[in-house]
Amino acid sequence: MTGTTSSFPERIELSGEGLVLRDWEEADLAVMPELFDHPDIAYWTPIVSPFDAAAALARLDRDRQLRAAGTAILLAITVDGGAPLGEVMLRRAPEGTEIGYAVGPAHRGQGLAVRAVRVMAPYAFEQLGAEQVILELEAENAASVAVATKAGFRLLEVPLITGEEKGRPYSLQTWGLDRP
Numbered sequence: 001m002t003g004t005t006s007s008f009p010e011r012i013e014l015s016g017e018g019l020v021l022r023d024w025e026e027a028d029l030a031v032m033p034e035l036f037d038h039p040d041i042a043y044w045t046p047i048v049s050p051f052d053a054a055a056a057l058a059r060l061d062r063d064r065q066l067r068a069a070g071t072a073i074l075l076a077i078t079v080d081g082g083a084p085l086g087e088v089m090l091r092r093a094p095e096g097t098e099i100g101y102a103v104g105p106a107h108r109g110q111g112l113a114v115r116a117v118r119v120m121a122p123y124a125f126e127q128l129g130a131e132q133v134i135l136e137l138e139a140e141n142a143a144s145v146a147v148a149t150k151a152g153f154r155l156l157e158v159p160l161i162t163g164e165e166k167g168r169p170y171s172l173q174t175w176g177l178d179r180p
Contacts (some may be wrong), residue, residue, distance in 0.1 A: 007070045014075070014123055017115035021075040021088055024060050028076060028084050032056035035086060035104035044141050045102055046165055066091075077103065077116045088116040090124055095161070095174070097130040101147070108143075117151040125179045132179065136161060136172040148175040 014021040024032075033051050035041075036059075042049030047059075059074075066072040072091040076084035086103035099120050101113045117135070124130040135153055137144040148155075153175035161172040 008067045008073050010067075012073060012075060013081070014119050016119040016122075018079060019112070019115050019119055020078045020081040021116060021119055022078060022081055024063055024074060024076050024084070024087075026060070029053065029056045029060065031084055032059065034106070035084060036102060038105045040105065041102050042166070043168075044138065044144070045100070047102060049166070075120075077101075077112050085110075086112055086116070088113075088120050090120055090128075092128070095136075096132060096134045096176075097124045097128060098134050098136060099124070100135070111150075113143075113147045114150045117147060121151070121177055130179065132176050134177075135175040137175065138170055139173050151177070153177045 011023055012021075013023070030053075033053065033056060036047050036055075037049065037051035041047050041051070048055045063072075063074040066074070070092065072089060074087055074089050077086040077088055078084055084104075085107040086101065089098075089100040091098045091100065099117055101116055103112045121133050124133045134156070135144070135148050135151075137148065139145065154177075156174045156176045158174050161174065163170055
């Protein structure tokens with residue numbers, strides 16, 4: 001990660017791997033609960049649960065605040081710039097430039113998370129000057145471990161990140177992908 005924390009562009013659209021990653025819009029608010037109000041997402045991610053219309057509006061507002069602060073961007077995963085199928089996040093964090101993702105239950109098994117990570121990582125290298133991007137995930141989350149592996153990340157020999165979220169303890173591994 002570089003020392004700069006300038007704001008992200010007001011609009012971002014990234015294409016590749018058969019996907020278009022685009023900004024969330026007000027028109028997406030109705031579909032967000034279908035994507036994020038699911039036990040798997042509630043368990044494995046910090047996304048609020050239950051995830052309803054109010055949570056969708058709060059997430060959109062928080063996305064815009066984080067972007068303006070230069071901290072993070074949240075982009076809808078689409079195949080054509082249209083209907084969101086999930087989300088990919090890029091965050092500047094003390095531990096590194098982190099990518100995160102969540103795919104709606106109806107859209108899993110299509111490689112969307114792997115492809116979204118493969119599109120987001122070059123953006124982090126080219127636009128943010130990151131030397132490495134990381135994924136932080138629980139070893140028991142087999143789907144995320146598969147995403148990390150398929151996207152070319154390797155498990156880093158760094159201490160586990162431990163904490164508690166939503167009343168349950170977690171222990172996160174850090175996976176890394178170096179600048180090509």
